[in-house]
Amino acid sequence: MKIFTALYDRVMGWSHHPKAPWYLGGMSFAESSFFPIPPDVLLMPMCLAKPQQAFFFAWITTLASLAGGLLGYAIGYWMLELVWPIIESANKVEHYRQVEGFFAEYGVWVVFVAGFSPIPYKLFTIAAGATSMMLLPFLLASLVGRGARFFLVATLMKFGGERYEKNIRNSVDWIGYALIVMVGIYILYKQVA
Secondary structure (H helix, E strand, O other): OOHHHHHHHHHHHHOOOOOHHHHHHHHHHHHOOOOOOOOHHHHHHHHHHOHHHHHHHHHHHHHHHHHHHHHHHHHHHHHHHHHHHHHHHOOOHHHHHHHHHHHHHHOHHHHHHHHHOOOOHHHHHHHHHHOOOOHHHHHHHHHHHHHHHHHHHHHHHHHHHHHHHHHHHHHHHHHHHHHHHHHHHHHHHHHHO
8 A cells, every 4th residue: 555655746746836835935834833744745855856946945945934933932922821721731741841941951052953853843933932032042043953954955855866766756655654653652652651
């Protein structure tokens, strides 16, 4: 059953759409504040489809993500009290306190690492606002962290992606199922622990 191959083909089709850069920008903005899917899933096929525009797509992703990060910051800064019951009902108070501790101890480096890594960036944009982190360092760390990540993806796709595109497509189902198994194991571990 090749569910992920069909999804991959669909996303590759979207990457050729004339409004694809707008979709990429919207997805990047939303992911930085509330949307669960990272923009890499659209950035990679767009860079594969049009390698000559890879860095343009990386700029769109970076700047839209930065704007979305500002929305996440505003949510944390002005709306933490409204969101707090949701955090409590999801039993995430301890996680929030842990993130708060990271900000107290590491400051701007937390935003940089969250921006570059696959850690959900939106948690850190909201936490930065909730902890009243200074806005300029937040923006600079976000710009560098997110920019480094998206330009790395664009560079890899521009210079090596086309050679490996067939292999990526042939492996996408194995990768997808492996991720499902890993998430399942993690959920079971959290239930038992």
